[in-house]
Amino acid sequence: MPEYLCEIGIKFYQQGRYDEALNEFKKAIQIQPDYTPALRYIQMVEEIKSAKKKEGISPVITRPSQALFNQSVKESLDLIELQKEMISLKQATPGGLTQALLTSKTLTTMPEVAAKTAILKEVLNLDASFARLAQPIEIEKGKSIIVAGKNIQRFLVTQPDILSAERVNINQIILTGKDIGYSYVYFWDEQGRWAVEFLGVPSKPEGPTLDELMRRQEERQEAFKIRYNLEWHLYELGRRLDNLKRQYYSWSHNLNLNAPTPYGDLDSTAIIRKLQEASDLTYFTLGFSNGSWNDFQGFSLRAFDFYPEIYKLIFSGAASDLRGLVFESPAFNKKMNYTVFWGREGGGRYGNLSPGLEKIKRSYLNGLDINFSPLEELRYGFTFLHGYGQDRLDYLNPYGYDAYADWRLGNWDMGFEMGYDSQTFAHLLSGSYHQPLFNFTYELRDVSKNFLAINGEPWRRGQLGGLFSLNCLLNQQWNISNRLDVYQDRLFPASDNSGRWNQDYDLNVLYTLDPTASLKLDYSLQNDLGMLSQRRYQASRIGVNKSFNLIRTINTYLDYGHKENKDYTARQFDYINENISAGIRFSLIGQLYYFLNKQWNWLEARYTSEHFMPQVLETGIDFSSQILNTPFYENLRFTYRDEEDAGSDLSFLAGEDYIEGYQELSYKPTPDKEIYCSARIRNVWADNPNAAKRLEADFYTGMRYLWNTGLRWESSGNIDGYVFKDINADGLRQRDEAPVEGIKIWLGKDRSTTTDIFGYYNFKKVKGRKAFISLDARTLPGGFVLTVPQTQEIPILHGRTSRADFGIITRSEIYGFVFLDTDGDGKYSHADIGIKNVVLYLENGLKASTDSDGRYLFRNVSVGEHTITLDLNSLPLNYLPNVPLIKKISLSEGMAYVYNIPLRKSRE
DSSP states (O other): OHHHHHHHHHHHHHTTOHHHHHHHHHHHHHHOTTOHHHHHHHHHHHHHHHHHHHHTOOGGGOOOOHHHHHHHHHHHHHHTTTOTHHHHHHHHSSSOHHHHHHOOHHHHHOHHHHTTSOOOOSEEEOSGGGGGSOSSEEEEBTOEEEEEOSSOOEEEESOTTTEEEEEEETTEEEEEEOSSEEEEEEEEETTEEEEEEEEEEOOOOSSOOHHHHHHHHHHSOOOOEEEEEEEEEEEEEESSGGGOEEEEEEEEEEEEEEEEETTEEEEEEEEEEEETTEEEEEEEEEEEEEEEETTEEEEEEEEEEEOOOOEETTEEGGGOOEEEEEEEEEETTTTEEEEEEEEEETOOOSSOSOTTSOSOOOOEEEEEEEEEEEETTEEEEEEEEEEEOTTSOTTSOSEEEEEEEEEEETTEEEEEEEEEOSSOEEEEEEEEEEETTEEEEEEEEEEOTTOOBTTBSOTTTTEEEEEEEEEEEOSSSEEEEEEEEEEEESSSBOSSOTTOOEEEEEEEEEEEEETTEEEEEEEEEEEETTBSSOEEEEEEEEEEEEEEESSSEEEEEEEEEEEEEEESSOGGGOEEEEEEEEEEEEEEETTEEEEEEEEEEEEEETTTTEEEOOEEEEEEEEEEEEOTTSSEEEEEEEEEEEEESOOSGGGOOOOEEEEEEEEEEEEEEETTEEEEEEEEEEEEEESSTTSOOEEEEEEEEEEEEEEEOOOOOOOEEEEEEEEEEOTTOSSOOOTTSOBOOSOEEEETTTEEEEOOTTSEEEEEEEESSEEEEEEOGGGSOTTEEESSOSEEEEEOOTTSEEEOOEEEEEOOEEEEEEEEOTTSSSSOOTTSEEOOSOEEEETTOOEEEOOTTSEEEEOSOOSEEEEEEEOGGGSOTTEEESSOSEEEEEEOTTOEEEOOEEEEEOOO
């Protein structure tokens, strides 16, 4: 009883309510006249009241000095140093007496005092010295503390998202800070149960970390950059070096500008090409992305040459080079996105690079694509296209439409699309199922043979069928992938049966024996008997790759393959081929490698019953490396190839032997600057009457250069916001949620401010592309945690104000243990046994169940009166509680109320 009264007094004392505190301490003395903590606090209160009366200040609203409080607490602790029951009492009663004696709210929440708190980096001993230690103990994020006891039997972290614990040995546990906030850690050793409170705080590096340097770079508006690429190519052909003649000559210039501005990112690209004697400006584009104009955000605008990023049954943007204008923008809080474009097909040319072609194609396309996402998992879309012009192909329709929908259901992704060319339809149903080690996709299509895209031949025209793929990683060794395509070709069907189906199947299996060896199996089937040109082709291959670590690493492979082709339209292409391939590669010295590959074939031409044995040998050396410690890099390759018995067309060999040399030299002082040149010479002699003896020569040279101009057009705006008590923990500020004063807010690392009485803060004239706004967690009131990220990335809007609010919520909670009280003392100790799956309720229906240690927890409980009810039906058979089934408590802001429930076994 004196301990309980003393704790109530301590709470009044910390709140500055000294008369009420004095009354509670005197009650404790009446019960136990020699109770030291109460006597010491009575003395402290009387000294404070006496001092304040002399100054004419009301003692009710004034707190004691920090030095006086710390000294008084230390003296009180010296008197009760060996009273281990104080530690257990801290957890046995709400708030904890020891917590009140050892902890000052100012010590942990005000940055000026918190800076004086020692951050332990070595060992925390669970011994008599523990009582002198002020709690909570600060632990920096990413740093560790070793807790040492005597035969630590078990330990428990109440907030594993803030602290992680790992056993070092029987006497030591290492704790590592993971996040910001409060957490208790319980230890059971030979001396009993210890409870330690920790406060996770931000790391405090002496210098800027890599992450901070990157943030600083991101905060600044990027500079204007100009990129220039030049490439020159010459190809010559002849019988000998002295009679080489030019066959092809070209060069190209590529100039690109990237210029971030307060209103968006500007980019421009121009490409000039020269082919033979003619030069053209073949490509020019000017674009504006991530646009920002007042409330109009995220739009993109591009002029001149562009490819519409619309990929539908009715239209393939990648196949349409347009010259015109395209605009894209989100709308309705990014629930909708739309694209509008107009352009001339083919793009035209700005010069005379292709004199045989008409310069301007009078064929035009315009279109609109709209998609709407009412939910994150659901999207609807519609596309409208119009093609017109004198040079437009006559068989194409002038209008095209496409409707589509995508949705996600758990691990399933599904989609449906329907295209309409004004006369016929095309349908596509697709989807996928994803698991970490398993991936399945499907595609069901029905494309009419008369269906046409707005810009020409459509995807899989005339096909009715399905495409399925299955990839699975059985374990770290097995990797299997399958692909099956089954379809009817209604555009060019088989003449004898127009409804016959085609089947294409691929199987790839990889089995990794160990890091140096693997087996592979491949199989492919093309059973195209439903096409006009009927054909069945099968190929299988099995092989092994192995690395040997002898004097040096030697990489080898050995494959066996079988191919069989049966062409029902052209019998002369029927064949069976068996082949074996082998190879080896190893380093001769440093980066100089030798390689040798050989393939043997046993080919049977089934139509003529002829047999051939084509063979290929390829060997050589290659070298690739930086030249000493200079910015020069060299690449060399010398290859000899010998083809034998390549007279048959079914050998798929050219019947050419050659010697080839290749050399490349580059100068790369930085990743953004490079000058290079290369030459390839191949001497070919014929091993086949159809091949020609010749000498080929290829020459390339070029450069790549990126110039960071250092010029910046930075945005300048304001950032403000509020810190508030987020009662409903939704991260959004409502009118009835109280402000929090005195919270420090940081802009980057060099600029800070403090919230006023309304919880408001602001930063004026912030320059850059984006800013990182952080809340100093050490300035939070005791028992509060954030409901939003501690650091928020805020875009800087030119001439406008951006908003970043921080919600905080009290860490008021109710927790405890349901345990079999083996020693019958009513207190939870290391000898007691926790009971799992016991259910408890609060008066609002909130439910909690005990874990394997018998612990339960109600998080973020509102302040006020509460009722805890034990569900008797959830207790194991023959177990009864030693306390009432219903417990009424009063919870204050930031309090951690501990309510333990001891059990006993009933007599049968």
